[in-house]
Amino acid sequence: MTEVLIKVGFLAIVALNGAVIFTIMDVKGASWMQRRPGPLHVGLRGFIFPLAEILKFVQKEDIIPTEVDRPVFKWAPAYVMVSCVALFAVVPMSPTLVVADIELGVFFALAISSLGTIGVLTAGWSSANKYSLMGGLRAAGQLIAYELPLILAVVGVVIQAETMSLVGIVEKQIEWGVPFVVGGQIVGFLIFMVAATAEMMRVPFDMPIGESELTMGFMTEYSGIRFLIFYISEYMNMFILCAIASTLFLGGYHVPLLPTEWVNFYGPIVLLTKTAILGFILVAVRWSQPRFREDQLQNLAWKILIPASLVNILVTAIMKVGF
């Protein structure tokens, strides 16, 4: 029992801290890219502003418009948050520092992450607002369309690693000596990153939020703690998808040349560094690219990414069987 409680506490702390680190990277990075200092006067040169934001949202009034569908409206943020936090359970920080090393780790992760779609869709539909409705419908189309390239890109890794458990995949990369991104899965890596950006609904795929058109899309009618849950789960999602990407493609907690007895100490640090590098690339892409239109987005998913990932699986399978 205590073990379960410790593991749940660990999950909560890691999830929140991951979201906070990525918030700082996104907002401060954006400010520096825009030639301005960003939040400065909150704390130590402005770096504790996520705490101030959390406190601000917690003490705000929870406004629920009269015409909404109340139970659906109230529970929509919960779906999104649950689907993000549950992913933290399978990502390994070292061969033993993992909440639950399931045999079907990858399968579990992909299945749980698609639950978030329900939350977004119901949030858009239940707010009695035409703009939220449009945001929710766009989100439904986008999230469902980009599930497929995500899954198919991971299938290539699974074929190459011969196991679905995440610890097993990292062990396989250690055995090969090179991470999978160099060892043949570069196309899969790119497809995974593009599909993951679309799953997180970040620019250039942020049509459902579409700030200059729909002013917050499906999240328009939310205020207070419910909006905070949406906001934090977006950054948690970013953290965990980057962590999964670095586990599957970049070698996870392993760095060559370091002794393996101390992996319990340097494993988390290595994983965090790799996640942060991927996150930084996502931040740079967010603040420099315009956003796709909805039909161009679907075009990209169905006509470009899915055929590419199918070809990737074919080539991986041939290489695996042949050599």
Place this chain on the structure above:
Amino acid sequence: MVNALDPQNMNSFSEASVSVEIETEDMTLNIGPQHPSTHGVLRLVAKVDGEKVHDVKPVLGYMHRGYEKLAEVRSYPQITTLVNRIDWVAGFSNEIPFIAGAERLMEIEVPERAKHIRLILTEMARISSHFVFNGAYALEVGALTPIFYAMEDRERVLDLIESVTGGRFHPNFNRIGGVKPAAGAGPTSKKNIQDLPAGFYRDTKVAMEKVIQAADQFQNLIGGNEVFKKRTKNVGVLTAETAEAYGVSGPILRASGVKSDLRTQTDYLPYDQFDYDIPVGENGDCYDRWDVRVKEMIESAKIVLQAIDSMPSGPLQAKVPKVIKVPQGRTYVRAENPKGEMGYYIVSDGGLGPYRLKVRTASFSNVSILPIMLEGALLPDLIAIMGSLDFVLGDVDR
């Protein structure tokens, strides 16, 4: 409706088909007065089918301030103060045609130095307005950083205008007969001449070089970007005939392929002494409208650099009587504003102020093509097209 399954209608079995029509109702979406992308308080009542827009009715008038009524009870210097708030982004270029109209009725010859100073300030106002367009258009399409770069480079130009005239957006620097000669009318203020301040030439050269660099940076950051090209190419195509039929003017007309620039016909500003190109587009889509304005920015910077090198010396204002009464008559003056063609129709009856002033603004005519261009566009395209027309609500509603 013809029944395709009727045996008499089927020529061969291969042509049999069943057509099923699903009756859907359009949703009326109010892209209301408060919206992040409508450049002010513009209301569009749009009938939307999913994401496709069927019918758009613009509702104007939320920003009507009654300029023509206000001008009936005021004198010429007072109206100059009011008039540069019509298109508040490029303040200086609204005053010039009004004062030129009064000068034309009085038949005054403006000194050369005043004309050159007016030209420099007008081109700086044009650069400032196009900076706002570049930054704000990128923001509407989704790129979130170019607006900051645009505002940073625009600050230099506004500081220059402020060092000469005292105001950034509303300079109020034109007087009938020239530009503002002195700070006051008293014995010491008369000697405080409001000419170009020390360091102006050097600062202007630096600022214009940075403007040309910024325009290149915009081309790199946005113009070559594939996502931007996909969002703006072949979106909102406006043919030259439609544009001329609706009275559209300015960069929009030039992007549709018509090489028409009123600066060549302006006789009250010395444009013929300088060497500049007139950028013209090919397709008339949103990309061309954006491209034309970026290239215009570079041309304006070149004009300012040439004007600084060849500034004549002389008085700042012609000899005018102390109490100015414009003789009877009527005149219409046109100018090439950054947003399009601006015109003032002044009817004077010999008094201190005009009897009637009619303002023809560029954005009002430019907005009138919205229902035509938005037929069958998707909702994100609506935002892109509206942004590329570059109107300001003060200009539309006066």
Place this chain on the structure above:
Amino acid sequence: MKTFKPKVPGFLIGIKIVIVNMLKTLSPFHSKPNVNYPFEKEKVAPRARGVIALDQEACTSCMLCARQCPDWCIYIEGHKELQPPSKPGGRQRSRAVLDRFDIDYALCMYCGICVEVCPFDALFWSPEYEYSEFNMGDMLHDKERLDDWLKTVPEAEGLES
């Protein structure tokens, strides 16, 4: 006109520009375009139109400024006083004394017509801009306050040759 076609894919150039600007912001060798207001203030041009200052001694209540203001935001009241004659046995001279000279900055458009038409050097421009109030009634500056602004009026600067 030719479409801009770079050799490297456009979105990579965009990412490069953004990262270069980020490094420029972080490096101590590049000047920053930001001013950390209210701890630092930027240098304003001397001709900037911030606030109008009044020299009470020079004003003769001729009402020219109040008449020419487009908004009619200047309120002047004055009376005439008889002064003792300058030489004994001469005529008594009358002098105008200002009772009230208010400028309502909530209405003022900062156009400068009043400063320009004053024939007695009584009004001056000053680039001070920090006088916002919480109460709109406090935006009416009376004689004493307008006199205070005289200290901030800058000298006439040099002109371009």
